[in-house]
Amino acid sequence: MASIADIQYPCALTIEVPFPTTRLASIALKALQVDKELSPLVKRTFSIDQSDEDAINGDSDGNILRTEYKATTNRMLRVAVNSFMDSLNLVVEVMQELDTDVLATEDTKA
Structure with a gap:
């Protein structure tokens, strides 16, 4: 049975x-969640989840930023x-320019 929230916000995207x-x-989550949705016609939630590979390897920390949107219309x-x-x-651009972890990751791939 659909909840009231599902009826009010039928359009969704993860x-x-x-x-x-x-x-x-x-860091990305903290930077992005500061800006609230301006329209009451849109709801957004953030979480950090494990990748499937991390779950298989037994790593407990997550590295995937998951953003779930619900809206009243497709346009919104x-x-x-x-x-x-x-x-x-x-x-992401700021991370690439300023963060040492990103730079270290790029150096190891080159």
Whole structure:
């Protein structure tokens, strides 16, 4: 049976963004959750989850930033997700420029 929240917010989308480390996923979460949704027609929740690979290996920390959106219409969902993607892009760019963990990860791949 559908809950009242599901009826009020029928449009939903979950976005999962993997980060190299738990610390970076946590920093992204803290940076992004500061900005509240401007419209009461959109609800958003954040969490940090384990990747399937980490779960198999027994690692308890999560490195995936999960963002769940619910909205009253597809249009409101699209607008909210576009804004989120712009903010996420900015956070990742700042991490690439300033964070030592990201730089160390890139050096080992080269």
